[in-house]
Amino acid sequence: MQTPLNPTKNPPFRGTDLDVSSTETENKRVLIIDDEPDMLRLMKVILLNAGFDAATAISGEDGLRRLSNINPDVILLDIMMPESDGFAIHDELRSIADIPIIFVSAKSQVDQTVKMLEEGHAEFIGKPFHIDDLISQIKRVMAAAENKL
Numbered sequence: 548m549q550t551p552l553n554p555t556k557n558p559p560f561r562g563t564d565l566d567v568s569s570t571e572t573e574n575k576r577v578l579i580i581d582d583e584p585d586m587l588r589l590m591k592v593i594l595l596n597a598g599f600d601a602a603t604a605i606s607g608e609d610g611l612r613r614l615s616n617i618n619p620d621v622i623l624l625d626i627m628m629p630e631s632d633g634f635a636i637h638d639e640l641r642s643i644a645d646i647p648i649i650f651v652s653a654k655s656q657v658d659q660t661v662k663m664l665e666e667g668h669a670e671f672i673g674k675p676f677h678i679d680d681l682i683s684q685i686k687r688v689m690a691a692a693e694n695k696l
Contacts, residue, residue: 607636
């Protein structure tokens with residue numbers, strides 16, 4: 548389930564809502580995977596305002612299905628989801644594509660998160676987060692990925 552924004556109730560954004568438009572732009576693309584619809588909408592609005600194109604997925608499985616159509620530059624991935632946790636989805640995403648992943652979670656699963664960070668597999672930002680911190684971390688991760696190429 549995607550969370551499109553209502554254009555009559557939302558201000559014009561600098562980014563494109565990829566849940567309702569497939570328009571190609573020069574903007575960087577972000578896929579947000581979270582089981583909370585309100586969090587999906589909040590992060591999408593933040594990203595669209597910051598000039599990113601953004602798409603949402605309500606579960607890890609939905610995110611895996613949408614991956615090839617969205618072709619994101621970075622993925623924001625919740626850790627605690629009912630069907631399968633973010634760590635399992637992370638491993639599946641990694642087996643498909645080498646896309647930077649930022650875990651976004653209120654749950655502090657310290658041992659697993661630290662292990663993922665130490666192995667260089669993902670980044671982490673806690674909920675609640677400051678908007679500027681989220682945006683700067685996304686930009687930093689994208690820049691690091693571009694420098695790898």
